[in-house]
Amino acid sequence: MSSFSSDKFVQISQAGVFLLAVVGALTITVKTLSFWKLLFDLYIRPGKSLKKFGAGTGAWAVITGASDGIGKEFAYQLAAAKFNILLISRTASKLQDISNDIESKYQVESKIYAMDFTNGDKKDYENLKEIIERLDVGVLINNVATNHEIPTPFILESDEIIHNIVEVNISGLLRITKIILPRMLSSNRGLIINVGSFSGMIPTPYLSVYSASKAFMSTWSAALGAELKSKGIVVENVNTYFVVSAMSKIRRSSWLIPYPNPYVRSVLSKIGVPGGASYIPYSSNVYPSHAFINWIITNTFSWSFWVKKGLAQQENIRKRALKKREREAAAAKAQ
Ligand SMILES: NC(=O)c1ccc[n+]([C@@H]2O[C@H](COP(=O)([O-])OP(=O)(O)OC[C@H]3O[C@@H](n4cnc5c(N)ncnc54)[C@H](OP(=O)(O)O)[C@@H]3O)[C@@H](O)[C@H]2O)c1
Numbered sequence: 001m002s003s004f005s006s007d008k009f010v011q012i013s014q015a016g017v018f019l020l021a022v023v024g025a026l027t028i029t030v031k032t033l034s035f036w037k038l039l040f041d042l043y044i045r046p047g048k049s050l051k052k053f054g055a056g057t058g059a060w061a062v063i064t065g066a067s068d069g070i071g072k073e074f075a076y077q078l079a080a081a082k083f084n085i086l087l088i089s090r091t092a093s094k095l096q097d098i099s100n101d102i103e104s105k106y107q108v109e110s111k112i113y114a115m116d117f118t119n120g121d122k123k124d125y126e127n128l129k130e131i132i133e134r135l136d137v138g139v140l141i142n143n144v145a146t147n148h149e150i151p152t153p154f155i156l157e158s159d160e161i162i163h164n165i166v167e168v169n170i171s172g173l174l175r176i177t178k179i180i181l182p183r184m185l186s187s188n189r190g191l192i193i194n195v196g197s198f199s200g201m202i203p204t205p206y207l208s209v210y211s212a213s214k215a216f217m218s219t220w221s222a223a224l225g226a227e228l229k230s231k232g233i234v235v236e237n238v239n240t241y242f243v244v245s246a247m248s249k250i251r252r253s254s255w256l257i258p259y260p261n262p263y264v265r266s267v268l269s270k271i272g273v274p275g276g277a278s279y280i281p282y283s284s285n286v287y288p289s290h291a292f293i294n295w296i297i298t299n300t301f302s303w304s305f306w307v308k309k310g311l312a313q314q315e316n317i318r319k320r321a322l323k324k325r326e327r328e329a330a331a332a333k334a335q
Contacts, residue, residue, distance in 0.1 A: 047269050054136065059136045064176060138191065190233040192236070193238055217237055221236065222282040238285075270284065273286055
């Protein structure tokens, strides 16, 4: 009797080991294939041509948050691709300088509209509608966003900052797109790039409202993208890790953190290629180092691991930011 039980135990153990080996082999195969697919997306697969969206035909690209950072770079590279450019942000003088520069460098037309999205002013959207109704819009870059000033627990965050993030990152996004979509639908073509963030993929404690606004952007992009696909309009949530800019407060580039120029170049050369974000519908992640990080995040530890890691990281940044504020306040008092 006891020898029968031990035989059975051995058989069950062997079956268990075999099953584990099969599951292990399958997991490794799936991960290896997904890594090869990532390499294919990043280095071989071509993106859609900007000509599909009207480049060189007098069509316009509309860019929000166009006076600095990633948005400004989109303006220059789309002008170089022969789109006329409508630039939108708060500072008219910066927009005018960029507009003049673009016109002389690329022989395209450009217009500017200065508005502060935090105001949610109906008049601004009516004015924009009037301008846009007269343009053949091929591309919309929904780039403008605002963030928490420093990582802050939700309960301590000011009502003003919460309002601004919702007004700019969510209401502004929806209102601008609603104004532009009819122009794209009437020509059966269009490209809508929504500049998203890794913090929309991994919930980021202490940047909770910004993080949730980018998750909104990602989900909305997927839903809208599916609605519009059959109408010739491509919607893409560009899942962005860090880029050197005023918002990121990072001044020097590295392998992981590019300047806006190479970042935008990779986005525009790979329209329709999902890259590292292939598991999020209508999202893309094609800047190589960002895509590798994305692949590691989604193929190694659980989401709760990454949220916990984000918590520790943001707590650390907050501590340093508060100390900096204290030093600045002391210096100001001493003057
Ligand atoms: N940089 C990163 O590491 C990073 C990472 C992930 C995602 N992103 C996303 O990338 C996008 C661009 O960020 P960025 O880093 O390029 O930022 P940035 O360099 O700070 O530029 C922000 C742009 O938006 C304009 N702007 C800001 N607030 C505005 C408002 N209330 N109304 C109108 N215009 C406003 C600014 O111009 P004015 O001051 O003249 O208005 C500027 O042109 C954002 O959607 C951001 O969430 C950035």
